Every structure is written in structure tokens, then in C-alpha cells.
Amino acid sequence: QKEVEQNSGPLSVPEGAIASLNCTYSDRGSQSFFWYRQYSGKSPELIMFIYSNGDKEDGRFTAQLNKASQYVSLLIRDSQPSDSATYLCAVNTGGFKTIFGAGTRLFVKA
Amino acid sequence: NAGVTQTPKFQVLKTGQSMTLQCAQDMNHNSMYWYRQDPGMGLRLIYYSASEGTTDKGEVPNGYNVSRLNKREFSLRLESAAPSQTSVYFCASSEGSPGVQPQHFGDGTRLSIL
Numbered sequence: 192q193k194e195v196e197q198n199s200g201p202l203s204v205p206e207g208a209i210a211s212l213n214c215t216y217s218d219r220g221s222q223s224f225f226w227y228r229q230y231s232g233k234s235p236e237l238i239m240f241i242y243s244n245g246d247k248e249d250g251r252f253t254a255q256l257n258k259a260s261q262y263v264s265l266l267i268r269d270s271q272p273s274d275s276a277t278y279l280c281a282v283n284t285g286g287f288k289t290i291f292g293a294g295t296r297l298f299v300k301a
Numbered sequence: 302n303a304g305v306t307q308t309p310k311f312q313v314l315k316t317g318q319s320m321t322l323q324c325a326q327d328m329n330h331n332s333m334y335w336y337r338q339d340p341g342m343g344l345r346l347i348y349y350s351a352s353e354g355t356t357d358k359g360e361v362p363n364g365y366n367v368s369r370l371n372k373r374e375f376s377l378r379l380e381s382a383a384p385s386q387t388s389v390y391f392c393a394s395s396e397g398s399p400g401v402q403p404q405h406f407g408d409g410t411r412l413s414i415l
Contacts, residue, residue: 291343
């Protein structure tokens with residue numbers, strides 16, 4: 192059974208701090224990795240995707256991938272109250288099936 | 302530009318009833334998906350359609366059927382609803398394989414089965 196694991200949280204950080212969200216996956220054949228943000232009662236929306244080992248930055252967001260350790264993370268710099276949401280890690284092993292983690296709830300305190 | 306549109310947004314059914322959830326996308330995407338989301342669990346793939354005219358089972362297909370009506374529309378049918386199918390259902394679409402193309406989600410259908 193392919194698995195994607197995330198700490199359910201809540202992760203609480205003060206406004207302006209760096210929020211660090213982590214995700215591990217079980218299938219070594221995984222090829223692409225995604226972070227989605229989901230506000231309460233809303234649909235998931237894509238924030239970042241990463242395919243290669245290392246870091247990928249987009250504005251305040253940085254995705255980090257370490258395939259040897261089967262680990263992917265999302266850093267949110269200068270966290271804002273509007274970043275408070277559930278963050279879903281998703282992993283694709285090729286083909287049309289993507290495995291989603293249960294998500295980490297982030298709370299940014301003003 | 303609506304993106305992915307799901308109807309209905311809310312529905313309450315009795316055990317044994319049937320219903321069809323509708324999904325339409327206006328982005329000319331080739332691939333479409335149905336997921337369910339339950340508390341404490343990730344999105345789980347029910348069925349997908351890689352392209353018009355094809356459908357395949359996902360992780361949790363039992364109790365469901367799908368129809369790819371045309372390139373725009375992908376429906377999910379519950380033939381005999383069971384309380385275990387109470388969930389939030391999301392339809393998604395992507396231009397191609399979700400490994401390289403991001404998925405775009407509809408607003409969801411909140412389904413309760415009594």
C-alpha cells in the first residue's frame with residue numbers, strides 16, 4: 192500500500208515566522224510531488240510542485256525534496272494569518288494515480 | 302471562466318437511494334477524476350478518465366460507477382447509497398497526466414446518507 196504521511200497538526204506559528212510542513216512517502220518510484228492548500232470547506236488549490244531533488248522557490252513558498260530520504264517539505268516564509276489552512280502533500284508515481292496525505296493544519300497567529 | 306463545476310453542492314440521501322453527481326470542466330482538459338475526502342484521511346481516488354472514452358478504477362471504486370459523457374463532463378453514480386459513502390466528493394481535471402500537469406478541483410459535493 193503506497194502511503195503519504197503528514198503530521199495532522201495543528202501547527203501554530205506567529206505572524207511573520209517561518210512555517211515548516213513535512214511529508215514522507217513510501218514508494219521509492221515516486222516521481223512528482225505537489226503541495227495543495229485547502230481552506231476549511233473549500234477545494235484544494237495547487238501551491239507548488241517539485242520533481243527534482245533540492246529546493247524550489249516561488250515567492251514566500253519553498254518546496255524541498257530529498258528522494259533518498261523519501262521526504263518532501265514546504266516552507267512558508269513571513270507567515271500571514273491568511274496562510275491558515277490545511278496543507279495537503281500529494282505524490283504521483285507515474286500514470287494517473289496521485290496519493291494524497293491527510294494534511295497538516297496550519298494556524299498563523301496575528 | 303468557471304473551471305470545474307460540480308452539482309449539486311449538498312445532498313442528503315436515504316440508504317438504498319441512487320443519485321448521480323455531475324461534473325463539467327471548461328478548460329479543455331483531457332483527464333478527469335473523482336475523489337472522496339473523509340475526516341482524517343487524504344483525498345482518495347474513486348475513478349478517473351485519462352481521456353474521452355476511457356475510464357479506470359482508482360483506489361476505492363466499490364459502490365460507484367462513472368460515465369465520461371464527452372470531453373467536458375464526467376459523472377459519478379451511486380447505485381444504492383450506503384452510510385459509508387457519506388463524504389465530500391471532489392471532481393478534478395488536468396490537461397494530461399497528473400504527474401506532470403496540476404489537477405484543478407471543483408468546489409465539492411457534500412453528501413450525507415442516512
